[in-house]
Amino acid sequence: MQTFSVHPVGVVSGGGEGPAQLRIDPAYRDGLRGLEGFGHAVAIWWAHEVDDPELRALTDAGRPYTRLDHDLGIFATRSPLRPNPLALTAIELAAVDADAGIVETPYLDAADGTPVLDLKPYTPSIDRIERPIVPAWCAHWPASAEASADFDWAPSSASNATRSAEVISS
Secondary structure, eight states, rough: OOOOOOOOEEEEEOOSSSSEEEEEEEGGGGGGGTTTGOOEEEEEEEEEGGOHHHHTOOOOEOOBTTTTTSOOOOOGOOOOOOOEEEEEEEEEEEEEEETEEEEEEEEOOOTTTTTEEEEEEHHHHHHHOOOOOOOOGGGSSSSSSSTTTTOOOOGOOOOOOOOOHHHOOO
């Protein structure tokens, strides 16, 4: 297999399912020009806290959701445990300061210190699917990120028996 090299363009400050700043390195700050006109962006980040050879070998995600009657493969989940721990989050752009290299967002599920690999503007003509098709086990989930904020996720997630939790704690 071919190997690729990626280099962070910045780091998360704050975050962990709350407000965050993406602090962009000086060498990449010019790349922020024009982003302030967008309301949302897609942040691509490296799930460095689970970057471990054993976790990268996982392909079975178990049954992380209560309505499942079968195991899921890792590519059917948004788990950070994957062959390459790449993660992405569509974020609201609360403020963009290109000169200071700061992007502020009210929500980012990446932890403080997480390497940011890239930012892309969210554009509905490319990123929005009007009628997405999802399996029955997750069809009751909210239809948008905005509605997800008020959704009670606890009944949808399996109790502490998920494969991810087992592997991380061992």
